[in-house]
Amino acid sequence: MEIKIALAGNPNCGKTTLFNALTGSSQYVGNWPGVTVEKKEGRLKGHKDVVIQDLPGIYSLSPYTLEEVVARSYLVGEKPDAILNIVDGTNIERNLYLTTQLIELGLPVVVAVNMIDLVRKNGDQIDLKKLGDALGCAVVSMSALKGEGGMEAAEQALALARNKTHGDLPHVFTGSVEHAIAHIEESIEGKVDPWYLRWYAIKVFERDEKVMAELGLPADLKAHLEEHIADCERELDDDAESIITNQRYSYINGVVDRAVRKKAPKHSLSASDKIDRVVTNRVLALPIFVAVMFLVYYIAIGTVGTWATDWTNDGLFGDGWFLSGGAGYEDAAGAYEEAQAMIAGYENGDAEVYFYDDETGETTAEPVTAEAYAQALTVTEPDPADYGAWVNGIPVVVGGWLENLQVAGWLQGLIVDGIIGGVGAVLGFVPQMLVLFLMLSILEDVGYMARVAFIMDRIFRKFGLSGKSFIPMLVGTGCGVPGVMASRTIENERDRRMTIMTTCFIPCGAKMPIIALFAGALFGGSGLVATSAYFIGVAAIILSGIMLKKLKAFAGDPAPFVMELPAYHVPAASNVLRSTWERGWSFIKRAGTIILASSIILWFLQGFGFVDGAFGLVEDNNHSLLAAVGSAIAFLFAPLGFGNWQAAVATITGLIAKEEVVSTFGVLYPGNLSAQIAMAYTALSAYSFMIFNLLCAPCFAAMGAIKREMNNTKWTLAAIGYMCGFAYVASLIIYQLGGLILGEVAFGAGTVAAVLCLAGLIYLLARRNRYDENHLSISSVAAATAK
Numbered sequence: 001m002e003i004k005i006a007l008a009g010n011p012n013c014g015k016t017t018l019f020n021a022l023t024g025s026s027q028y029v030g031n032w033p034g035v036t037v038e039k040k041e042g043r044l045k046g047h048k049d050v051v052i053q054d055l056p057g058i059y060s061l062s063p064y065t066l067e068e069v070v071a072r073s074y075l076v077g078e079k080p081d082a083i084l085n086i087v088d089g090t091n092i093e094r095n096l097y098l099t100t101q102l103i104e105l106g107l108p109v110v111v112a113v114n115m116i117d118l119v120r121k122n123g124d125q126i127d128l129k130k131l132g133d134a135l136g137c138a139v140v141s142m143s144a145l146k147g148e149g150g151m152e153a154a155e156q157a158l159a160l161a162r163n164k165t166h167g168d169l170p171h172v173f174t175g176s177v178e179h180a181i182a183h184i185e186e187s188i189e190g191k192v193d194p195w196y197l198r199w200y201a202i203k204v205f206e207r208d209e210k211v212m213a214e215l216g217l218p219a220d221l222k223a224h225l226e227e228h229i230a231d232c233e234r235e236l237d238d239d240a241e242s243i244i245t246n247q248r249y250s251y252i253n254g255v256v257d258r259a260v261r262k263k264a265p266k267h268s269l270s271a272s273d274k275i276d277r278v279v280t281n282r283v284l285a286l287p288i289f290v291a292v293m294f295l296v297y298y299i300a301i302g303t304v305g306t307w308a309t310d311w312t313n314d315g316l317f318g319d320g321w322f323l324s325g326g327a328g329y330e331d332a333a334g335a336y337e338e339a340q341a342m343i344a345g346y347e348n349g350d351a352e353v354y355f356y357d358d359e360t361g362e363t364t365a366e367p368v369t370a371e372a373y374a375q376a377l378t379v380t381e382p383d384p385a386d387y388g389a390w391v392n393g394i395p396v397v398v399g400g401w402l403e404n405l406q407v408a409g410w411l412q413g414l415i416v417d418g419i420i421g422g423v424g425a426v427l428g429f430v431p432q433m434l435v436l437f438l439m440l441s442i443l444e445d446v447g448y449m450a451r452v453a454f455i456m457d458r459i460f461r462k463f464g465l466s467g468k469s470f471i472p473m474l475v476g477t478g479c480g481v482p483g484v485m486a487s488r489t490i491e492n493e494r495d496r497r498m499t500i501m502t503t504c505f506i507p508c509g510a511k512m513p514i515i516a517l518f519a520g521a522l523f524g525g526s527g528l529v530a531t532s533a534y535f536i537g538v539a540a541i542i543l544s545g546i547m548l549k550k551l552k553a554f555a556g557d558p559a560p561f562v563m564e565l566p567a568y569h570v571p572a573a574s575n576v577l578r579s580t581w582e583r584g585w586s587f588i589k590r591a592g593t594i595i596l597a598s599s600i601i602l603w604f605l606q607g608f609g610f611v612d613g614a615f616g617l618v619e620d621n622n623h624s625l626l627a628a629v630g631s632a633i634a635f636l637f638a639p640l641g642f643g644n645w646q647a648a649v650a651t652i653t654g655l656i657a658k659e660e661v662v663s664t665f666g667v668l669y670p671g672n673l674s675a676q677i678a679m680a681y682t683a684l685s686a687y688s689f690m691i692f693n694l695l696c697a698p699c700f701a702a703m704g705a706i707k708r709e710m711n712n713t714k715w716t717l718a719a720i721g722y723m724c725g726f727a728y729v730a731s732l733i734i735y736q737l738g739g740l741i742l743g744e745v746a747f748g749a750g751t752v753a754a755v756l757c758l759a760g761l762i763y764l765l766a767r768r769n770r771y772d773e774n775h776l777s778i779s780s781v782a783a784a785t786a787k
């Protein structure tokens with residue numbers, strides 16, 4: 001028979017770290033409370049019949065938020081065979097509060113004191129035997145991170161589960177309370193699972209609404225029990241719920257006094273406190289955050305990442321690369337390319353040809369003359385092998401094979417331009433993405449990102465969201481789907497909806513290739529472009545917050561933001577590498593499946609069309625079926641500066657997955673992608689395209705997540721419609737007004753529309769909030785509470 005063991009404990013105590021170790025899974029671990037929002041199942045290594053259940057962290061069995069409900073319903077509703085209660089050893093008093101409640105459930109419980117490595121480092125001592133005796137259950141110590149004691153803890157829980165045994169439930173409360181509880185137990189016996197009897201009795205004593213509704217006791221019995229409870233309350237001069245809470249704490253104090261010896265507290269500030277003084281400083285916090293994010297994107301897109309991506313794009317998925325040597329080849333190849341362009345220009349009868357400089361991203365125009373043409377004819381194609389040890393790129397190698405095998409021309413095109421072009425365009429950005437994910441994981445695991453939630457709380461609160469809304473955005477930097485799901489930790493339904501609506505404004509990993517492609521092609525690979533994309537996302541959230549909070553549906557003050565700040569720690573290599581790889585791998589997997597499939601479809605669509613009234617293969621994809629479809633909707637985007645059919649098609653395919661935008665370009669612009677992008681866009685229209693694609697409706701997967709979390713079609717449509725509308729207005733303003741300033745667009749209907757939109761935006765931002773009566777006083781109280 002299958003045995004279920006539940007991992008329960010406070011948020012951020014290491015449940016998922018243990019879960020991953022016990023089951024070999026790779027669930028998301030982060031250094032802030034509320035990482036896990038869903039229950040996750042896995043099988044204990046070496047025991048096929050044992051299911052380990054990872055649960056969201058909870059502080060008590062009285063749930064407030066959605067993910068807390070998940071944990072309680074599992075523990076109470078599904079009756080696991082044993083509970084492995086993970087306790088953060090560095091914070092034992094607070095963690096034991098939940099432990100006392102878990103023990104009351106009556107199920108076999110093993111308490112595992114985690115982070116024992118830190119406990120030792122702090123010089124504290126925990127007497128496991130005394131702790132176990134006082135709590136009436138088995139207690140072990142472990143370090144989930146260092147892989148110490150976790151398996152033993154699980155095996156102990158397993159043994160208890162098999163024997164279905166637990167110790168005597170300790171008496172936590174004083175005589176009169178225990179008396180009332182015993183009385184309640186008697187009255188509800190037979191109505192509840194006998195294992196849970198004491199827990200239900202205590203809940204009835206606390207007048208827990210959910211439990212009362214579930215039990216549906218007859219009115220006379222209720223009145224009778226109420227008398228006992230009221231007696232107790234009179235005697236102790238407090239309300240029942242507070243009595244239970246207070247007595248629990250004094251019981252825990254007694255247990256901790258007996259079993260834990262803390263090294264005398266130091267009076268100096270801990271290292272974490274010292275760092276926080278700087279990092280969360282009122283004035284410095286925001287500039288530090290901006291600088292950190294700039295550095296992250298600068299390194300990922302500007303330096304290490306670019307170098308690696310250039311190699312994959314131009315080498316592996318391009319012509320090839322030099323193992324050694326190579327000096328002078330670039331220049332020779334460049335001269336040859338320019339000569340070829342000149343020849344083509346002359347033969348076409350063009351007046352000018354355009355040369356694109358890979359390094360600067362600039363295009364220059366050269367007049368076409370007969371001398372230049374004659375000169376160009378003398379330039380021969382350089383052979384890289386003459387310049388050093390050269391390795392051919394995949395398209396060259398595969399193209400060569402296909403040529404040798406005498407494969408049909410269209411099939412060569414499909415494989416080289418369609419598949420390698422489309423999939424390669426996306427895979428080329430994997431190195432940049434891995435670098436980005438690596439740095440974000442480090443920031444998360446160190447504990448910095450939890451601080452950012454606090455820094456953002458100060459800003460978010462001004463317009464009515466709490467810092468809790470930042471957590472989904474933080475998760476969303478990796479992928480929008482878990483980002484949207486992370487909104488479950490927000491209690492207030494209105495704030496939760498608003499967070500779901502805005503989380504996807506943050507550029508997720510899959511939007512990185514779009515940013516990197518344009519940054520590389522038109523902005524010399526500047527890290528500033530990527531950083532600006534991130535902060536435009538943040539700004540979009542803030543602006544949306546200000547506007548939406550003035551609507552009745554979202555009005556109201558945010559709940560005070562209380563979140564435990566985890567101590568800083570050196571990031572664990574295993575966690576960081578795992579989460580980097582997990583995020584990167586899901587990306588590579590998509591490249592091999594959905595991106596591959598759509599590249600093939602796109603290649604066919606762009607390769608066929610009607611030529612002179614007959615359907616067939618087209619030379620120039622401008623005459624293809626896809627171009628016809630794209631052109632039909634391109635007018636929508638013309639006011640935003642990218643009214644060409646390729647951009648329209650890429651925007652639509654981007655809904656499948658955001659990296660699809662880049663792979664679509666890869667298929668539609670065979671050859672040197674960057675160069676062709678640089679020709680097709682100006683810096684401004686490229687930026688406008690980028691912003692539109694970052695802010696508009698997310699991919700289908702994220703839209704699905706929005707639908708699940710909203711659990712309402714109207715709200716889902718409103719969210720997606722809002723994002724698209726916001727993106728359109730933002731791009732319109734950027735392109736039209738930016739273009740007017742730069743002299744790129746002439747004054748016209750588009751400009752008028754942009755001005756009207758800007759005016760409307762300013763009005764929506766500035767108008768009085770009718771639903772906000774005493775915002776100031778409440779928010780200052782909230783700020784004080786959060787401090």
Ligand SMILES: Nc1nc2c(ncn2[C@@H]2O[C@H](COP(=O)(O)OP(=O)(O)OP(=O)(O)O)[C@@H](O)[C@H]2O)c(=O)[nH]1
Nearest residue numbers: 011012013014015016017034035036057143144145
């Ligand atoms: N030093 C130390 N750190 C640990 C240990 N176990 C977990 N951590 C760290 O604690 C943090 C939280 O770990 P998680 O496994 O995500 O915690 P969780 O209990 O699943 O958290 P929620 O899902 O938010 O409830 C991570 O940064 C871990 O690396 C341990 O034994 N020692």
Ligand SMILES: [Mg+2]
Nearest residue numbers: 015016035036
């Ligand atoms: Mg977790």
